[in-house]
Amino acid sequence: MGRKKVDASAVSLTSLRAARLYRLLTLLRNGPQTRAALLRRLKLDVRGFYRDLESLRALGIEVNVGDDTKYTLVGEVDDALAKLPFPDPGLNVRDALQLSIGNSSAHRKLKQRVNSFLNGPRGGPNKPR
Structure with missing residues (x-):
């Protein structure tokens, strides 16, 4: 099943979500992380976690899941932060x-x-x- 492409300018972030996405990126900067660890550290449920991953993808920030079910940021965190909009x-x-x-x-x-x-x-x- 293919993913539908979302225009990055269409991604609307609240200040809380932008801060959470920033924390997610900084956690991934430290290396691969399990979903359980990320959920615990971000205080998120599974649905919120996948919505955040979808927001990152819509912004052009890639996060991969490996064979060991650990999530990894593709590329440098600084490049990802350059794509993350700052809320008003x-x-x-x-x-x-x-x-x-x-x-x-x-x-x-x-x-x-x-x-x-x-x-x-x-x-x-x-x-x-």
Whole structure:
């Protein structure tokens, strides 16, 4: 039975789920883990665990299960963390503008998002209707 492909932008994460996925990735960084150990450490039931695995797959993060029924992260944890969206931090526009000042790739990415938001879809300032 084939898996259906899900668009990563369609994955919506609550702050609790994003934090749990982060913990799952950091646990897998330490090497292969059994499902029972992961369930215990994440305080999850089996259904929630498989939903989280599906969310990771939808984000392009691969987790394999081996012959010994241990789960393993495919690739580096840093690459996986780069694909894991950060939930809305609840910033106001002034905070976002202040955080976008800098020369790192993270600063530039935030600045681009802030400018896109502030300038609207037509390149001009957003005006209330």
